[in-house]
Amino acid sequence: MTYFMGLDLGTSAVKCILVDDTGRVIGSHSVEYPLQQPHPGWAEQHPEDWWNGTVQGIRALLDKTGVSGEEVAGIGFSGQMHGSVFLDEAQQVIRPALLWCDQRTAEQCAYIESAVGKEELGRLTGNKALTGFTAPKVVWLRQHEPENYERVRHLLLPKDYVRLRLTGALGMDMADASGTLLLDVANRRWSQTVAERLDIPMAWLPPLYESNDVAGHLLPEAASLTGLAAGTPVVAGGGDQACGAVGVGVVRQGIASVALGTSGVVFVHDDAYQVDEAYRLHSFCHGVPGKWHRMGVMLAAGGSFQWWRNHFAHEELARAQAEGKDVYEILTSIAETAPLGSEGLIFLPYLSGERTPHPDPKARGGFIGLNLRHGKPHLTRALLEGITFGLRDSMQLIQESGIEVTELRVNGGGARSLFWRQMIADIFGIPVVTVNSTDGPAYGAAIMAASGVLGEDITALCEKWIQVVDRVEPNADNHQKYEAYYQIYRSLYGTLQATFHQLSDLAGQA
Numbered sequence: 001m002t003y004f005m006g007l008d009l010g011t012s013a014v015k016c017i018l019v020d021d022t023g024r025v026i027g028s029h030s031v032e033y034p035l036q037q038p039h040p041g042w043a044e045q046h047p048e049d050w051w052n053g054t055v056q057g058i059r060a061l062l063d064k065t066g067v068s069g070e071e072v073a074g075i076g077f078s079g080q081m082h083g084s085v086f087l088d089e090a091q092q093v094i095r096p097a098l099l100w101c102d103q104r105t106a107e108q109c110a111y112i113e114s115a116v117g118k119e120e121l122g123r124l125t126g127n128k129a130l131t132g133f134t135a136p137k138v139v140w141l142r143q144h145e146p147e148n149y150e151r152v153r154h155l156l157l158p159k160d161y162v163r164l165r166l167t168g169a170l171g172m173d174m175a176d177a178s179g180t181l182l183l184d185v186a187n188r189r190w191s192q193t194v195a196e197r198l199d200i201p202m203a204w205l206p207p208l209y210e211s212n213d214v215a216g217h218l219l220p221e222a223a224s225l226t227g228l229a230a231g232t233p234v235v236a237g238g239g240d241q242a243c244g245a246v247g248v249g250v251v252r253q254g255i256a257s258v259a260l261g262t263s264g265v266v267f268v269h270d271d272a273y274q275v276d277e278a279y280r281l282h283s284f285c286h287g288v289p290g291k292w293h294r295m296g297v298m299l300a301a302g303g304s305f306q307w308w309r310n311h312f313a314h315e316e317l318a319r320a321q322a323e324g325k326d327v328y329e330i331l332t333s334i335a336e337t338a339p340l341g342s343e344g345l346i347f348l349p350y351l352s353g354e355r356t357p358h359p360d361p362k363a364r365g366g367f368i369g370l371n372l373r374h375g376k377p378h379l380t381r382a383l384l385e386g387i388t389f390g391l392r393d394s395m396q397l398i399q400e401s402g403i404e405v406t407e408l409r410v411n412g413g414g415a416r417s418l419f420w421r422q423m424i425a426d427i428f429g430i431p432v433v434t435v436n437s438t439d440g441p442a443y444g445a446a447i448m449a450a451s452g453v454l455g456e457d458i459t460a461l462c463e464k465w466i467q468v469v470d471r472v473e474p475n476a477d478n479h480q481k482y483e484a485y486y487q488i489y490r491s492l493y494g495t496l497q498a499t500f501h502q503l504s505d506l507a508g509q510a
């Protein structure tokens with residue numbers, strides 16, 4: 001039998017899956033790693049933790065499934081996007097990577113927009129400077145750690161570093177490279193002009209690939225560590241959003257995906273390169289060769305729910321442990337007991353600052369409208385409603401740009417909840433579907449590997465392997481009721497922006 005391995009290097013864990021040549025997932029294994037927050041608003045990880053987690057995950061997956069390394073015909077990578085891995089001459093890591101959710105670079109974004117010119121930056125890259133992107137992190141290193149900056153010879157994204165350790169080859173796919181702010185997204189090549197204006201050497205930037213291109217072969221030492229066979233082809237793969245979209249079949253126009261991971265993303269496929277007015281949405285290369293996509297990104301979607309679980313659900317955590325249940329399922333069933341609109345309570349999900357539609361590291365969260373009747377069910381429901389209103393903001397921008405979306409495919413941890421899927425359908429007024437593969441980005445990475453090795457189109461494989469298994473229709477009455485709450489939600493950021501900034505300055509935060 002022939003198998004393909006998909007690896008998703010996430011923010012909280014690396015997930016490894018094996019897929020057979022009919023597209024069936026035969027096993028998965030995840031290994032968690034820590035995230036460091038040395039200052040408020042900063043987020044870093046050690047690339048060595050990613051490497052150790054990946055080696056451990058691959059070995060455990062092979063053991064668990066009984067598949068031998070020789071039976072794995074190809075490997076594909078998905079990865080958390082934008083993180084900066086700085087390597088020296090000997091390809092050694094210089095310092096921990098700054099992650100996608102790190103907010104320290106507001107000043108560097110302003111510098112980039114003035115050095116390149118705001119309009120020119122948009123014209124050259126299809127995007128504006130945002131704190132999560134990679135180029136501002138490079139400028140930050142130059143300004144704050146010049147001794148480290150002097151040693152840099154290569155710049156990689158998280159999954160590309162792990163691929164380097166597996167294959168010895170430097171490389172990056174265009175989907176992930178789009179989030180560096182150094183890619184000419186329209187023409188799928190590095191932007192020499194942007195690199196020169198920012199004084200970032202072109203020699204630091206690795207060769208570019210489409211997601212299903214073979215970018216290297218497994219080294220003998222990596223083979224003996226993981227149990228895979230030396231010489232196994234490894235495709236370039238993609239950023240986790242492009243892989244997640246491929247993993248649920250968002251490979252043609254009209255279908256959008258909503259990813260409910262730590263971040264929350266609304267994603268649409270574009271056959272041709274398109275930019276949104278004022279670059280409010282990200283315009284990136286897709287993982288489908290020669291195609292593009294646009295997306296809006298919330299920084300703390302599932303992340304807000306996780307925060308709620310960590311700090312305010314001790315009782316539910318204990319119950320989940322005692323009864324062998326999922327704590328999020330317990331929490332969503334509590335939320336379900338509160339009425340739509342949470343009796344006049346609105347949650348603002350800007351716990352990590354925000355990206356779309358409010359690119360503001362100093363945005364903050366809140367519960368607005370609290371009264372003495374409100375208890376845990378109301379607050380939990382308001383939290384899920386607030387996150388979903390935030391996602392609707394991105395969908396609004398997509399719809400305003402003239403795209404008609406007829407179906408939403410959900411993926412990520414939050415997609416497990418039928419209650420949340422129905423809420424999304426009701427708030428968006430669009431049917432929400434789930435597909436047979438529940439492994440999102442890792443599954444997309446396995447499809448990319450199969451495509452590269454078998455020489456079949458990614459789109460054709462998606463059509464063959466991915467089927468819709470569940471469909472939730474919007475309830476027209478609920479949609480109308482939510483609309484009134486959504487309009488209030490939309491007004492709150494503007495009303496509170498100055499207060500958010502005062503509070504974050506007072507607390508000395510990013």
Ligand SMILES: Nc1ncnc2c1ncn2[C@@H]1O[C@H](COP(=O)(O)OP(=O)(O)O)[C@@H](O)[C@H]1O
Binds near residue numbers: 301
């Ligand atoms: N059963 C569930 N119901 C609702 N939300 C859930 C459930 N399980 C997980 N989640 C949400 O999904 C998030 C994790 O999603 P995941 O896609 O694994 O994230 P990441 O890849 O960013 O680590 C959790 O933080 C939580 O908010």
Ligand SMILES: O=C(CO)[C@@H](O)[C@H](O)COP(=O)(O)O
Binds near residue numbers: 261264297
């Ligand atoms: O910054 C982005 C996309 O632009 C994030 O999507 C990260 O790529 C990681 O997100 P999670 O998968 O951990 O939610």
